[in-house]
Amino acid sequence: MSHELRTPLNAILGLSKTLHQDPLLSDTQRRNIDIINFSGEYLLTLINDILDIAKIESGKLQLQIAPFDLGAMVRDIQEIMGMRAEQKGLLLQFIQSSEFPRYIKGDEARLRQILINLIGNAVKFTEKGGVTVRLSLQPTIRNHLLIEIQDTGPGINPEDQKHIFLPFVQLAKDSVKGRTGFGLSIARQLAQLMGGNIVLISEPLMGSLFQIDLPLLLANEDEVHHHHHHQKMSEERTQSLRESEEEITSALLESTKGQYSLRKL
Numbered sequence: 001m002s003h004e005l006r007t008p009l010n011a012i013l014g015l016s017k018t019l020h021q022d023p024l025l026s027d028t029q030r031r032n033i034d035i036i037n038f039s040g041e042y043l044l045t046l047i048n049d050i051l052d053i054a055k056i057e058s059g060k061l062q063l064q065i066a067p068f069d070l071g072a073m074v075r076d077i078q079e080i081m082g083m084r085a086e087q088k089g090l091l092l093q094f095i096q097s098s099e100f101p102r103y104i105k106g107d108e109a110r111l112r113q114i115l116i117n118l119i120g121n122a123v124k125f126t127e128k129g130g131v132t133v134r135l136s137l138q139p140t141i142r143n144h145l146l147i148e149i150q151d152t153g154p155g156i157n158p159e160d161q162k163h164i165f166l167p168f169v170q171l172a173k174d175s176v177k178g179r180t181g182f183g184l185s186i187a188r189q190l191a192q193l194m195g196g197n198i199v200l201i202s203e204p205l206m207g208s209l210f211q212i213d214l215p216l217l218l219a220n221e222d223e224v225h226h227h228h229h230h231q232k233m234s235e236e237r238t239q240s241l242r243e244s245e246e247e248i249t250s251a252l253l254e255s256t257k258g259q260y261s262l263r264k265l
Contacts, residue, residue, distance in 0.1 A: 005047050005051075006044070006047065006048075009040060009043060009044050009047070010044070011249050012036070012040055013037060013040045013041065013044070014249050015249065016033050016036045016037050016040065017037065019033055020033045020034070020037070046182075049182035049183065049186060050182065052182070052186050053167060053182055053185065053186060056186070056189045056190075056193070061193065063106075063107040063110060063193060063194065064107050064108075064109065064110075065105055065106060065107060065217075066105065066106075066107075066108070066227050067103060067104070067105050067219035067220075067223035067224045067226075067227050068103070068104065068105075068106070068108040068219070068224060068227070069102060069103060069224055070101060070102055070103065070104045071102040071103075073108060073111070073112055074094065074096070074115075074135065076112075077112065077115050077116060077119065078092070078094050078133075080116070081116065081119045081120065081123060084120070084123050085123050085130065085131060088123065088126075088127075090123060090126055090128075090129065090130045090131060091129070091130030091131075092119075092123065092130060092131050092132075092133075093130065093131075093132050093133070094132075094133045094134075094135065095132065095133070095134045095135070096134075096135045096136075097134075097135065097136035097137070099136065099137050100135045100136055100137065100145075101216065101218055103218065103219040103220055103221055103223070103224050104145075104216060104217055104218060104219055105217040105218070105219045105223075106194065106214075106217060107194070110190050110194070111194075111214075113186070113187070113190065114187045114190055114191060114198075114212065115133075115147070115149075115212075117183040117184070117186070117187045118149045118184075118187060118198075118210050118212070119131065119133060119149055120183075121183065121184070122149055122150075122151035122153065122208070122210075123151075125151070125153045125154065126151045126152055126153035126207075127153070128152065129151070129152030129153075129207075130151070130152060131149065131150070131151045131152075132148075132149075132150045132151075133147070133148070133149050133150075134146075134147070134148040134150070135147050136148075137216070138213060141213070143215060143216045144196070144213055144214065144215055144216055145196075145212070145213070145214045145215075145216050146211065146212070146213060147211075147212040147214075148209060148210070148211050148212070149209070149210045149212075150207060150208070150209045150210075151207050151208055152207045153207055153208060154204070154205065154207075155202045155203050155204045155205050155206045155207055155208055156200070156202040156204070156208055157204050161200055161202060164184060164200060165184050165185050165188045165198075165200075166185055167182045167185040191212060191213075191214060194214055194215070195214070195215045196212065196213045196214035196215060197212075197213050198210060198211065198212050198213075199211045199213070
């Protein structure tokens with residue numbers, strides 16, 4: 001099911017991005033292609049979330065535990081989310097304690113997913129002020145990470161806090177605008193799958209604080225480099241399959257260019 005859903009959508013996104021580079025496009029045509037891209041990216045995210053929820057609820061989602069560079073991952077997220085915050089005129093700051101480790105063992109992709117989701121939500125629903133991410137160790141629980149994400153947004157009323165981690169919840173008008181998607185639900189369930197949890201502390205008009213508690217398994221630099229070496233070899237073995245898929249997409253684009261030539265009206 002995953003392949004059947006993602007492959008055609010990835011082809012649509014790839015073709016639309018290629019079309020966007022056509023110098024003969026009018027401004028209107030370019031905006032229309034932007035809408036296709038935005039809608040496609042949103043749909044792909046939704047598909048991925050639905051598949052994740054299904055895997056989690058059926059007990060089929062398996063964490064991929066491996067040594068990785070936590071410090072590098074945090075820097076990547078800071079750069080990505082910093083651009084989003086800057087676009088809204090918000091301050092995004094990361095405060096890291098001296099004992100926060102650089103190399104750990106865990107599922108890097110899933111931890112990244114949790115952090116991007118929570119930081120992204122904080123940026124999305126904050127209009128003034130900013131978002132602060134604090135990275136440290138749990139002061140009361142040995143060998144546990146504590147990552148806190150605090151915003152100066154509208155806050156969440158007590159009634160909404162009871163079901164904020166359920167998928168597609170309609171929140172009250174005086175809380176976060178609109179609906180929440182699957183993101184918070186997936187983030188908490190992933191944290192619990194890792195042996196941790198996510199807790200929300202919030203009051204209306206006082207912002208929100210999400211606390212991520214995760215067990216800590218330390219790694220060292222040699223383990224990370226060794227894992228990256230084997231990972232690179234595996235990626236090279238599958239590169240030919242990716243190239244074949246790209247050739248099919250390019251051939252499809254070439255075959256449609258003649259039928260649907262783009263001209264200024």
